[in-house]
Amino acid sequence: MPIPTPFPFRSPFHSFSAHAPGTVRRSRRAGPAPRALLALVPLLLSACASAPPPAPVGEAHAYVLLGEEGAAVARVVVDAPACPEIAIDGRGQPMRVRALPATLAQRPTASSPADSKPSVFPLLTCETVLPAGAASASVLGMALPLPRAEPRRIVVVGDSGCRLKRKDNEFQECNDPELFPFATVAAAAAAWKPDLVIHVGDYHYRENACPDGNAGCAGSPWGYGWDTWRADLFGPAAPLLRAAPWIAARGNHESCERAGQGWWRLLDTRPLLAGRDCDAPAADHVGDYSDPYAVPLGGGAQLLVMDTAATTWRGLKPGDTGYEKYRDTYRKLDALARRAAWNIGVAHHPILGVGAELKNGKLEWHKGDLGLQQSFGSLNPALLPSGMQAMISGHAHLWEQLSFATDHPSQFVAGISGSAEDTAPLPATLPPEAMPAAGVEVRHFSTWIGGFGFMALERMERDGPGEWRVTLHDRHGAVKNRCRVSGRSSVCELAQVQ
Template structure:
């Protein structure tokens, strides 16, 4: 049955927490007193919700981790290294070797820990049943020569990820979900462009630090993260940093994007489940190498993503209520300007629809009720009367925004995928921010859309596969 959200007379009051103070107090590159080498620390969740503490440090050795008062050494994940220049998404003259001059250390955080810290800094520990979740994505600063698109990384108004991250941390989440595209500083800033002058670029530590670890420090320290891989973390782009820094699984030789001959391993990985308690879970899968144009016969992606779907099925059956987490929205709708400046709608993702649809025309296993994605640089909700899961897109957290409006209402018959009948579409275009989810029951969530300072701009209710929002368009 359809359900409604009562219209609010006014936006709720926002807790007044100074964003600048949060940024300064949580900055991961400022070490505690007495520690010589700067370091970054955070926690990622992987298969079956296993928590892994990560430390990125300039020190000559990994530090100790203190778990419930007991100190033990962390394990080296990746030593500092310079990776030879490889073919990338950019021409050779706009590419360079990747310099990783930090040591990556890690340690498991067993379930039931009361406390964990590194060099005096407490680590956020996972909760068995997280009730407050931040969802954000597409957070890097766009420096792309091939699109002649150079974002003003030096202007906090035009690249506000640090402000977004601090506001999201102030909301005090139990869990953070990043839906991909962490890294965007691929090419050098043009001479004379003061908006991005001096920005690091390429795929090494300096660009990763500028795109994620410095501006995102407050949020990295606020809660454990679940991370989805975006197309900007494919092997021809930021894949080396993805494997060294973020992926929760062990770093394996050949699955590191260092050598192009191994990209068939480095560009794909198996899905995994993260329990949320109350018979619910996240289902995380890697879509970095799909294509919105669809796969041609013989292209390896088709077989890889069909294999991904076959592995999703048994994972989905582990819980009654499943939320899919991936970068490319199979059930989303975007818009851009085609030839002669005419707008066109961009529907779903042809590569994934082609791959998954060959096995299941409904695209997702039955237990999937909600899909969280990024890739399209806006916020969006789509609910369907056809039994498909609700789609939420949270790709509006730092990267230059999409600005072409989506028609309201949609033209008759428009659908992101075969058989998917749109019941409601809500969107916010050309506004930076983040999304939150608060648990209201085993299959029920209240979703709110926040601007970059944390003010609530829209509220949605999710029950099972259906969702409805207070506003169809946020202005």
Template sequence: MIRTILRPLAVAAVLTGCASLPSESPPAAAFVVLGEEGAPVARAVTTASTCPAITIDGRTAPMAVRAPYGAIPLRGKDHSASFHPDAVSNPVLSCETPLPGGAKQVAVAGQALPLPPAEAKRIVVIGDTGCRLKAKEFQDCNDPEAYPFARVAASAAAWKPDLVVHVGDFHYREDPCPADRPGCAGSPYGYGWDAWNADFFAPARTLLAAAPWVLARGNHESCSRGGQGWWRFLDAHAYDPAANCDDPAADERADYTDPYAVPLGAGAQLIVFDSANTNWKGFKPGDMRVRHYTDTWRKIERLAARQRYNIAVDHHPLYAFGASQDARTGAVTLFGGDAGLTQVFGALDPRLLPSTVDMLLSGHVHLWEQTSFSSDHPSQFVAGFAGTAEDIVPLPKTPPAGQSPAPGAVLEAMSSWIDGFGFMTMERTGPDTWTVVVHDRDGKQRNTCTVAGRHSRCAVPQA
């Protein structure tokens, strides 16, 4: 079953009967998510047992419950009470209110929320923002130099965007910090509210207050990982208590969602699609994911036929390089886009995405990258460099002859920035033209690019 997006509801009924309102203590987080057709929804996450009040153009009422008050239930080995004994002591309540078109002022418990403009011309793109605590890889979450997402978020907010696009992987604090690692000592971990707050909501506070958000789901938000928090706090679709990643038996429903479009104005739109549960190794015959992602592609195609200029948004790049290095010889090997999506999408269109898609924004690879093609493929931008431990194997200025990140794609331009934290901005300069800037954690420009239609080119090949 594929979900439908939460549509804006008539709010007149919500904003009546206001004789008894909850207290005005501020929630832990309050922000605006854009769903289908750009419909804005106010969200709040609170450790109180009742939802905060929302004021829309002077009229005040309680927000509605999205997910009920309580600790995020434990599931599986990595969600067990013995693995994460603090999980049951972190109850939280998720609340929401669809916002009416034309609303001028919105506040939650007195905290003003940003509203979408008629035309989004200034867009911040970030991704892979959490602090990695997993297996043998442990980032120093307590060190703002080693984990600078709060600084990145503040610099991005200072750019005054109309819209923030997050390309996925919010939650990284999965395992406990080792006893001999002071740089992450005391960090919350696991899949409860404490880890979600430390990994995303607390460091993102300034940027959440700066503009509405469009949110793509990463593999770290699949049901077997942080999916329970994803559904409670971030997903733009309606919350389904029977398919919210709590029960592994319902994961086939909860791990997939419909693509949706967010209009940018003047004939352009974002198309957000869920790639969280793909497999980088590809799918075996009979894998149910082939059916799900085939359905995803067909719905992307229908959405992309509705506007003249289309920017797809997902977590996994289709047209970008990653790199690995042999520890013994130092040899660098390049690899291309996600094999599972390439397998399914490529069976429907050799170009992978429909011909009406001009650009793809993704994350997953922990760097910044741009690729453009002389063949009929969209420009790809990868913005997975906002907080998570960086990839440090350098990409070449140009790949070896004949090597391409996607089948049949003929590279014409490529640029990258390795081992540097920051954010990307897009400023619209015409119907199908953009100026893209790569900023470091302090907002300083590291590279600039121009986009015209499906082609892009940057000032320097390696920032």
């Protein structure tokens, strides 16, 4: 959002406070000021008056992300020559640079070289870790949302960008808010007044240029630079970024061969390091993977956030980089899960979800992510640690709830916040051949196909620490379905939402 006034600038060469023009503050202990010094005052004031003012701030976006152990990171993306000052509990301090403006050399991407280009990030990215227990924080006149020790209202959005992809000839009408409704969804989600926002990944979809003559996406930015991140996320999501801190899960659209450079600059809470920034393709085996981390929710519950950007539904084999990396992820996930009685996993790819495409009049089933099933399953045939209560994911562009007769956590899928839907309607009861994984039996199943909106979770501690209410909302915030999570089981009022 444009900021009409410059950010506060403090010169490193002086720290005295301002007084009325023509006056000089004198120490009580000092004697009369020497006449020579007094003679210099008009000259000094004249020099100050003619000095150029600090460079003004142009575009600026401020938001808060939660990282490991729930640490809150205040971040600002700003068109300014230096990082602004942040006020925490009324005391100012400088923010530190996370990433300087840069034009990054074109690298191999998921698209052909002809449909790719260098990524341009013309703005400065700054950050500050907020101290636990801070009561207020603001930057550039914008109040920052602060985390609650026990968030009770949690919004879930996912798969929110506008799809522009030449390879599959998929060009969503980004210029039509009815057909790309993320701004409407984000405003409705913010109006629900959440304490916390979870985005389950795939923020960025405008990979290739809109074809000539296509009015639906004409003029849209494309590629992996800031202009596209602004159009897909920071512009439409502005009210939701102001409403509450975010937990940002990484999707496959943020892998290194796609929007990974922006992911590391803008959304990941870990340090931005050379070799892990997705700039050099030779280091993608580092930049494409991150350790899982826990965000405490209070009351014996925590969120476990996973980076699954580089998994694949085609599967992984022993010896593959991803296979070994995700085995390591499972081990660390299991250790984190043992620290709390109730654990809700957050991963872009649904390990226990199911979807379908209609081909030649028949449903072609898309089952749970095979790469994760193979790597996790090599360590635990049940796929997930026993301490997991539920999984929240995206990736499939539908809303879905699955609860199992077998010993598996409930699975929710919320890839419904803006990207074009691409999933065929599913039956009220899944046939045996559609089970999301081997050895899994679905007991309760609910879906919403073809709608845009968000999901919400509310704590129900009166009924026990493992009790949650889940509601499904359309793009305007109207409730479409209600569910109850109790331990590892869940059930919804409607099996098929219309």
